[in-house]
Amino acid sequence: MKNTDDIKKELEELSPFLSKRKKEKEGFEVPTNYFRKLPDLIMDRIQEEETLSSSSAPTTNWLDQIIERIQLLLQPQYAMALASIAIFIMVSIFFFEQDNALLGANTLAEVSDEEINSYVMDNLEEFEIDLLMDAIDEENLEKEIESESSSDDDYLDNIIDDLSDKELEELM
Amino acid sequence: MQKYQEKLYWHVRRMLMDHDDANDVIQNCFIKVYKSIHRFERKSKLYTWLYRIATNEAITHLNKQKKKAVASIDDDEIGISHRLEADAYFDGEEAQLQLQRALNTLPDKQKLVFNLRYFDEMSYKEMAEVLDTSVGALKASYHHAVKKIEQYIRAL
Numbered sequence: 587m588k589n590t591d592d593i594k595k596e597l598e599e600l601s602p603f604l605s606k607r608k609k610e611k612e613g614f615e616v617p618t619n620y621f622r623k624l625p626d627l628i629m630d631r632i633q634e635e636e637t638l639s640s641s642s643a644p645t646t647n648w649l650d651q652i653i654e655r656i657q658l659l660l661q662p663q664y665a666m667a668l669a670s671i672a673i674f675i676m677v678s679i680f681f682f683e684q685d686n687a688l689l690g691a692n693t694l695a696e697v698s699d700e701e702i703n704s705y706v707m708d709n710l711e712e713f714e715i716d717l718l719m720d721a722i723d724e725e726n727l728e729k730e731i732e733s734e735s736s737s738d739d740d741y742l743d744n745i746i747d748d749l750s751d752k753e754l755e756e757l758m
Numbered sequence: 759m760q761k762y763q764e765k766l767y768w769h770v771r772r773m774l775m776d777h778d779d780a781n782d783v784i785q786n787c788f789i790k791v792y793k794s795i796h797r798f799e800r801k802s803k804l805y806t807w808l809y810r811i812a813t814n815e816a817i818t819h820l821n822k823q824k825k826k827a828v829a830s831i832d833d834d835e836i837g838i839s840h841r842l843e844a845d846a847y848f849d850g851e852e853a854q855l856q857l858q859r860a861l862n863t864l865p866d867k868q869k870l871v872f873n874l875r876y877f878d879e880m881s882y883k884e885m886a887e888v889l890d891t892s893v894g895a896l897k898a899s900y901h902h903a904v905k906k907i908e909q910y911i912r913a914l
């Protein structure tokens with residue numbers, strides 16, 4: 587009510603001429619019972635549209651449904667998400683494999699040469715001779731033989747020194 | 759539907775003037791409401807939401823008509839009064855005819871503002887929601903519309 591009064595007052599201030607004109611009848615008319623029939627007209631149209639849209643939709647078999655779903659996944663918003671997940675998985679696998687390789691290398695590095703040699707001697711039959719020969723460092727082997735032979739000479743010299751002349755003659 | 763159908767129909771009718779056009783538009787409007795009622799966010803009143811849909815549908819219809827129609831003498835205010843006089847669903851007196859002629863001299867949006875305020879007695883705040891325009895702009899538009907209509911009718 588207040589709103590109507592405000593509007594009336596506003597018009598009186600703006601245009602007393604216009605405010606005096608009656609506005610209850612604008613002159614427009616409608617067919618008889620139009621507003622009573624209008625809801626039914628609208629509902630008939632809605633039902634007609636719904637019938638048309640459901641009948642025009644083709645029946646799909648399981649293969650079509652799968653194709654539809656794949657097409658749905660290939661839509662930009664889903665394709666981006668799938669691509670991101672795929673990239674994440676690939677990067678994770680890559681780093682996981684690298685870590686495993688490093689882990690193997692690190693584990694091996696922690697084993698001492700003595701432990702390695704001991705393992706090789708205990709499991710000699712599992713290694714191929716050719717591979718073992720290749721693994722031997724010839725230069726160091728010669729030095730080792732030399733040092734071993736020189737220590738043997740020293741050992742013999744010590745024994746000979748301990749023998750008496752008579753014992754030496756008997757040996758000769 | 760029963761509660762709002764008459765108000766919305768008359769709002770559309772005042773814009774389009776012809777009953778058959780208004781009938782088509784109001785049916786399209788309610789079908790759109792039926793299909794999109796789940797999207798009504800309740801940020802505004804239902805009443806202003808319905809008016810907004812009806813206004814947009816009517817404007818779309820007017821724009822389509824303008825694109826199709828070739829400019830003719832029936833497009834001016836005198837031509838419009840002839841059309842109204844010939845319309846089976848118009849039974850207005852001379853005063854109403856003059857008002858309709860005057861209204862048709864206004865730009866579409868200004869005519870809309872006048873109709874909503876003068877006939878539908880809508881507040882500026884509700885009008886702002888329907889037309890997505892500021893209250894200040896609407897007040898100015900209404901004031902100009904009233905002045906123009908008075909000048910036109912006095913000049914007849």
